[in-house]
Amino acid sequence: xxxxxxxxxxxxxxxxxxxxxxxxxxxxxxxxxxxxxxxxxxxxxxxxxxxxxxxxxxxxxxxxxxxxxxxxxxxxxxxxxxxxxxxxxxxxxxxxxxxxxxxxxxxxxxxxxxxxxxxxxxxxxxxxxxxxxxxxxxxxxxxxxxxxxxxxxxxxxxxxxxxxxxxxxxxxxxxxxxxxxxxxxxxxxxxxxxxxxxxxxxxxxxxxxxxxxxxxxxxxxxxxxxxxxxxxxxxxxxxxxxxxxxxxxxxxxxxxxxxxxxxxxxxxxxxxxxxxxxxxxxxxxxx
Numbered sequence: 001x002x003x004x005x006x007x008x009x010x011x012x013x014x015x016x017x018x019x020x021x022x023x024x025x026x027x028x029x030x031x032x033x034x035x036x037x038x039x040x041x042x043x044x045x046x047x048x049x050x051x052x053x054x055x056x057x058x059x060x061x062x063x064x065x066x067x068x069x070x071x072x073x074x075x076x077x078x079x080x081x082x083x084x085x086x087x088x089x090x091x092x093x094x095x096x097x098x099x100x101x102x103x104x105x106x107x108x109x110x111x112x113x114x115x116x117x118x119x120x121x122x123x124x125x126x127x128x129x130x131x132x133x134x135x136x137x138x139x140x141x142x143x144x145x146x147x148x149x150x151x152x153x154x155x156x157x158x159x160x161x162x163x164x165x166x167x168x169x170x171x172x173x174x175x176x177x178x179x180x181x182x183x184x185x186x187x188x189x190x191x192x193x194x195x196x197x198x199x200x201x202x203x204x205x206x207x208x209x210x211x212x213x214x215x216x217x218x219x220x221x222x223x224x225x226x227x228x229x230x231x232x233x234x235x236x237x238x239x240x241x242x243x244x245x246x247x248x249x250x251x252x253x254x255x256x257x258x259x260x261x262x263x264x265x266x267x268x269x270x271x272x273x274x275x276x277x278x279x280x281x282x283x284x285x286x287x
Contacts, residue, residue: 006036008043015083017044027083047087051077051144054094056101064113066157071150072101072128074143082140089139100135104128114153121148 009032010016016028021040028035028043035041054074061067074097078086090096108124109117117124129146136143153161 006034006038006041008033008035010046013049014046015049015078015080016046017084017087018042019044024084024088027080029080045087047078047083049078049080051075054097055149056098058102058105060106060109062109062112062114062117066114067154068109068114068117069150069152070105070109070124070148071152072105072125073145073147073149074101074128074132075145075147076132076136076141076143079137079140079142084140085138086140093136093139093141096139097132097136097141100132101128104131114157117151121151124148 008016008028010028010030012030014030016033017024018026018028018033018035019042024044025041035043052075054076056072056074058070058072059067060070076097086093104127105124108127112120125146125148128148129143132146133143
C-alpha cells in the first residue's frame, strides 16, 4: 500500500538511502516520506543508527614467544551525516572492522612480554580504537568504544603462571612465619631472662632473711639462756631443721627418701657434719 501511494515509513534510529534510477539522491530520516517510484525514486536500503557490537577473537604471539587469544569488543555506529558513505563504500562493514582489529593487535602484542600484555590492556584497547577511528571515519562509521575483554594464554602457560604465583606466596608466608617464630623465641628468651633474674633476687632475699632470722635467734637465745653460746644455739637449730626435713620426707607419698644413719648418738654426728659442711667451708674458702 505504501508503494502504491509512493509513501514509505522510516523507523526511529534508522535512516533510508534514497536513490533515483540507481544514483544516490538523499538520506531519509525517521518518519513518513514520499518516494514517487514512477519518477525513478526508490529506497536503496536502510541503515540502523544504533550502537552495534562486534566481538573479535585474535590469536597472536607475545615478545616472550607465548601464544595468546585476545578478545576485543568493538562498539560502533553509523554517522547519520555520512550514511551514504557507510551504505555505498563498504560491502561488509563487520569484516572490514575485524580486519583492522587483527592488524592492530598483531602489530602491538608482539612488542610486549606476557606480563605487560595484562598490565597494558587498556593501552592496547585505546590503540585499537584510535586506528579504527581513523580508518572507519572515511566510511561513515564512528567507533564508540574499544575494549580488550579477555586475554587467554595457552593452558600450560596459565598453569605455570599459577604455580609461580603460588610458590611466591608460599615463600612470603614462610618468611613471615620464620619472622614470627624469631620474635616469639626472642620474647621467650627475654621472659626467661627476666624470670631467672627475679628468681635470683627472690633466692637472695630468702637467704638474707634466713641469715637474719638465724642471727636474731642466736642472739635472743644466748641472751635469755645463761651459759649458752652461739655454737650451742646453731647445733640446736641444725638438729631442729634435720628433724623437720625427715618429717617432710616421711609425709610425702611420691618423693624419694634419703636414708642416713639415725640414732641418739648419731644426732650429734649429723649436726657436726652439717655444721662443718655449711659453716667451715666458707671460712676455709675465705683463707
